[in-house]
Amino acid sequence: MKNLKLVALVALVCTLFTVSCKDDDDNASSANNVMTIDGTQYTIELGVLEEFGENSDGSYDWDVSFLSDGFNINVGNETVTGIGSTLYLDLNTNSATGLVPGTYTYSNERAEFTWVFADAATNFNVDTEEGNYFDAVSGTVTISGTRNNQIIIIDMLDNNGNQITTNYRGALQSF
Numbered sequence: 001m002k003n004l005k006l007v008a009l010v011a012l013v014c015t016l017f018t019v020s021c022k023d024d025d026d027n028a029s030s031a032n033n034v035m036t037i038d039g040t041q042y043t044i045e046l047g048v049l050e051e052f053g054e055n056s057d058g059s060y061d062w063d064v065s066f067l068s069d070g071f072n073i074n075v076g077n078e079t080v081t082g083i084g085s086t087l088y089l090d091l092n093t094n095s096a097t098g099l100v101p102g103t104y105t106y107s108n109e110r111a112e113f114t115w116v117f118a119d120a121a122t123n124f125n126v127d128t129e130e131g132n133y134f135d136a137v138s139g140t141v142t143i144s145g146t147r148n149n150q151i152i153i154i155d156m157l158d159n160n161g162n163q164i165t166t167n168y169r170g171a172l173q174s175f
Helices: 002-014
Strands: 034-037 040-054 060-068 071-074 079-093 102-106 114-125 130-146 149-158 163-170
Touching (some): 079 130, 114 149
Antiparallel strands (some): 034 163, 040 060, 060 079, 071 079, 149 163
């Protein structure tokens, strides 16, 4: 699992060409762009959407990663350093062009509107791959809005009953 997290972070950096722009909506709720992991709230500094293509069942594999502050992303050197909190989602939808509105639920098998893997980490050190890991085993991901104003609400539990929630609004950096 730890290597999967590192691979996801490295893949994110290797294909990241620009840093995401924050939504400048002054009327946005203070509850936007936060993730709560085991009772502690973290501000989301970067949301990323990554395409993995069509699955064998005809659904499409899209992964979402959220990164808190504490990480340093050097696009020129394609490196990530630092310590922070992350949330990674492996989502499946019915669209080859991106995430579509709907409720995504856990499944052991890929199918439209499912998530097959999700985990969070706090105090994750990129260099040592150490941190506190939370592997989600149940819950929902609700998506609404459009590509430039994506709204993602996450409510999950990990294998120890710890809650993982997220409220994100804005554009996801695509690659």
